[in-house]
Amino acid sequence: MDLTPALVPEDRAPRRPWKPGPPVEAAPAAAAANPIRIGYARCSTAQQELQSQLDALALANCKRVFSEKISIRVKTRPELEKALKLAYDIKEAAPGQEAILGPFLAYSGTASSGPV
Numbered sequence: 001m002d003l004t005p006a007l008v009p010e011d012r013a014p015r016r017p018w019k020p021g022p023p024v025e026a027a028p029a030a031a032a033a034n035p036i037r038i039g040y041a042r043c044s045t046a047q048q049e050l051q052s053q054l055d056a057l058a059l060a061n062c063k064r065v066f067s068e069k070i071s072i073r074v075k076t077r078p079e080l081e082k083a084l085k086l087a088y089d090i091k092e093a094a095p096g097q098e099a100i101l102g103p104f105l106a107y108s109g110t111a112s113s114g115p116v
Helices: 051-059 078-093 104-108
Strands: 036-043 064-069 099-101
Touching: 036 051, 036 078, 051 064, 064 078, 078 099
Parallel strands: 036 064, 036 099
Antiparallel strands: none
8 A cells, every 4th residue: 555645734743732724715605506497387178288388398497397287176286296396305405406396386276486
């Protein structure tokens, strides 16, 4: 095994009293990462088209898109739940990372889109 000697400042040596070194500059703050965009699109009936919403989500640079054709009368929306879970998982794993769910969250009958 090759042992490479560690670089030691000249004022340091065995049995010498410890002296603080020069102050260390703080690391620059990390640049804010781009938000992760999560898309959700929904329409109520098979006769309604979903493609225009999906196209808009693609233009909004959504990384993941969840979509479903489901009536507004149905209280559980599996794809919306998956989108919300993904947004919360991102926030839990990386608290500084912004996750945006939208822009078609308003079509689900709930509040409008915004940062999660």
